[in-house]
Amino acid sequence: MKKSYAKKLLSILIIRKNLIIDLTKEIGMQKKEASEIVDFALQLNEKFPKNYLQLKNEIKAYIIINMLS
Numbered sequence: 439m440k441k442s443y444a445k446k447l448l449s450i451l452i453i454r455k456n457l458i459i460d461l462t463k464e465i466g467m468q469k470k471e472a473s474e475i476v477d478f479a480l481q482l483n484e485k486f487p488k489n490y491l492q493l494k495n496e497i498k499a500y501i502i503i504n505m506l507s
Contacts, residue, residue, distance in 0.1 A: 454480065457494055465501060475501065 454476055461472040479497050 453490060457497065460494060
């Protein structure tokens with residue numbers, strides 16, 4: 439049980455790091471801002487995201503909607 443929890447935690451940390459890097463490159467936001475948004479998005483998800491691209495697209499859509507409103 440501890441191994442599966444450790445693997446899940448490690449995968450979340452890797453996904454978080456990659457999302458922050460991708461958002462800073464693609465949208466041109468600062469790392470601190472990207473970090474806050476990614477952390478917020480991961481807290482909202484009750485279950486583990488289906489895949490990396492889906493989560494990244496949802497975050498980008500959230501950012502764009504908030505920029506336009």
